[in-house]
Amino acid sequence: MKYRKLTKEQLLELHQEFSTFLASQQIDAAEWTKIKNEKPEVADEEIAIFSDLVWEGVLLKVNYLDHISEHHINLFKCDEDSISRLYIQLKDTSKSFLNTEDFDWFINNPLHSSIEYFRATKNYDYERNLELFKLIEMGSVISKGDLYHSINQLTD
Incomplete structure (x- = not known):
């Protein structure tokens, strides 16, 4: 992980973006629920990847x-x-x-x-x-x- 995971509050604010991110990885809502329940380490990894993408996008715009x-x-x-x-x-x-x-x-x-x-x-x-x-x-x-x-x- 390059930065840090987004907080739960930040993830909730970015719910739509996170859903789009998961869809780009061909993970729908049902699959995401299954991953969270059966493979929490994979879910954690997906959140980490998404968090890094968000931070990178924000930091690129900082002046x-x-x-x-x-x-x-x-x-x-x-x-x-x-x-x-x-x-x-x-x-x-x-x-x-x-x-x-x-x-x-x-x-x-x-x-x-x-x-x-x-x-x-x-x-x-x-x-x-x-x-x-x-x-x-x-x-x-x-x-x-x-x-x-x-x-x-x-x-x-």
Whole structure:
């Protein structure tokens, strides 16, 4: 397995797609029920294959990832061969990026002395989608890149 199995909730959301996937393998509903009951390891393998296909399709479309924590923001621009990172550190520990008022303060005062910015770009250490998946598993969320572009212009 390349990534991780989809959760039950994710599989339920993708029920139609999963049914189409099984049909492409010439497995109908009755056959799937039989496989689940008699060969759970085969059913598990089919779910693993489908999960990898879904993750691969999602990750191919990722252009930006955001990871916001209490005192740090990591914004990633995910190109084909390299990844650019904008890192924002809030030195004032009485504020938190997770607090709406404090985040709004940050947006309105981006050049305040209690905020530090760092930027870097590097080639992927291994396969692009695996690196992006790792960042997602660590808490990053897929975004449209609005915050990345705003901060990038500010710090250029």
